[in-house]
Amino acid sequence: MAATQVIRSEWTKIRSVASTVWTLSLAVVITIALGMLIAALSKSEFDDMSRRDQLSFDPTFISFAGMSLGQLAMIVFGVLVVSNEYSTGMIRSSLAAVPQRGTFLFSKIAVATGLSLVVGLATSFVAFFLGQAMLGEHRAEIGDPGVLRAVIGGGLYMTLIAMFSMGVAAMLRSPMLSLGILMPFFFLVSNILGNVSATEKIGRYLPDQAGSRIMQVVTPIDDDKPYGPWGGLGIMVLWVIAAIAGGYVTLKKRDA
Known part of the structure; x- marks a missing residue:
């Protein structure tokens, strides 16, 4: 089957599964709504902040406060995009129709990545503008230095989170196992490693810790990370490449 036909087929699959549409919608709503709430609270508390916190205040990054849950x-x-077919048993039919396993996997990831990028960028821009509206006189403008990079970076960050998850799911081939590892990893383990002094130097190289640097415009006073916004995103890209390569090797070597 030609690559274009496979891509069309994967687009049809994603579109027709209600759960994938709902999860993307949820990512949009949570990221924007929580960002607006945190921005409104930050505005009301700004005058009570210490001088140190005011100097580190990053109105752009505050717009993306909802990203931690949206991700x-x-x-x-x-x-779900990758492992749904394993849980339903459809993977055998899919691989029979597309015996070139690399074409099958990369077409699936390409379609889902394109969709994630569109949704991620739209979410990031809306979250920024609505968040800044909540901040009032403390807001940043899209034309300020570093702001447009941070907003575009927010969309790239969401896309890379989805891609990393696709790679892990391709390796583990089970939605429950994949979510059982990824959810605690991003929501608990990464935060703990990044905020405990003994493990902080390890935590800063995890995909979400490194990647989120792209959304920062103001560098916190005590920040000593050895990389900048694009360096952090580069680290995250390496994690994504490793996950997808692992998924590809697993698909090539193991039976459906």
Whole structure:
């Protein structure tokens, strides 16, 4: 089957599964709504902040406060896109129709990545503008130095989270196992490793810790990370490449 036909087929599959549509919608709503709430609270508390906190105040990054929860929905989307066929047993039919396993996997990831990118960028821009509206006089403008990079970076970050999840799901081939590892990893383990002094130097190289640097415009006073916004995103890209390569090797070597 030609690659274009496989891509069309994968697009039809994603579109027709209600759960994938719902998870993407949830990612949008949670990211925007929580970002607006945190921005409104930050505005009301700004005058009570210490001088140090005011100097580190990053209005752009505050717009993306909802990303920490919104990314969980992107994780679910990435996992479901890849592992749904394993849980339903449809994977045998799919691989019979497309025996070239690399073409099958990369077509699936390409379609889901394109969709994630569109949704991620739209979410990031809306979250930014609505968040800044909530901040009032403390807001940043899209034309300020570093702001447009951060907003576009927010969309790229959401996309890469989904791609990483696709790679992990391709390796583990089970939605429950994939979510059982990814959810605690991003929601608990990464935060703990990144905020405990003994493990902080390890945590900063995890995909979400490194990747989220792209959304920061103001560098916190005590920040000593050895990479900048694009360096952090580069680290996250390496994690994604490793996950997808692992998924590809697993698909090539193991039976459906």
